[in-house]
Amino acid sequence: MGYCREHLCPKCGYKAVVSGGPDVGMAMRYTLTISCRDCQDLYDVGWLDPKFVTDPEGQSSFQWKQLRLRCPEDARHQWEPYTGHCPVCSSTLQINEEGEGYHWD
Numbered sequence: 574m575g576y577c578r579e580h581l582c583p584k585c586g587y588k589a590v591v592s593g594g595p596d597v598g599m600a601m602r603y604t605l606t607i608s609c610r611d612c613q614d615l616y617d618v619g620w621l622d623p624k625f626v627t628d629p630e631g632q633s634s635f636q637w638k639q640l641r642l643r644c645p646e647d648a649r650h651q652w653e654p655y656t657g658h659c660p661v662c663s664s665t666l667q668i669n670e671e672g673e674g675y676h677w678d
């Protein structure tokens with residue numbers, strides 16, 4: 574189940590509502606949270622997409638298609654996997670369980 578939570582920076586006040594890690598929704602789409610150094614922002618980006626392929630004999634099989642991870646704003650941006658740090662000031666983000674989290678599937 575996909576679930577996004579509010580992440581807060583106690584130092585600079587940065588706030589983002591992201592899943593905060595690898596996540597999978599009901600539609601079987603994996604997302605990963607990345608931290609973009611150029612935007613100084615966190616994003617949930619598509620990581621794996623389910624794909625059904627049919628071979629010449631008509632047998633269908635299931636595969637994961639790995640998507641190229643990139644910043645949604647610009648493919649040239651430098652980013653890293655989100656590890657719990659603020660993209661602005663590198664402080665450890667706090668998760669606000671009472672915040673505006675939402676289920677996205």
Ligand SMILES: [Zn+2]
Binds near residue numbers: 650
């Ligand atoms: Zn970016």
Ligand SMILES: [Zn+2]
Binds near residue numbers: 582587659662664
């Ligand atoms: Zn911060």
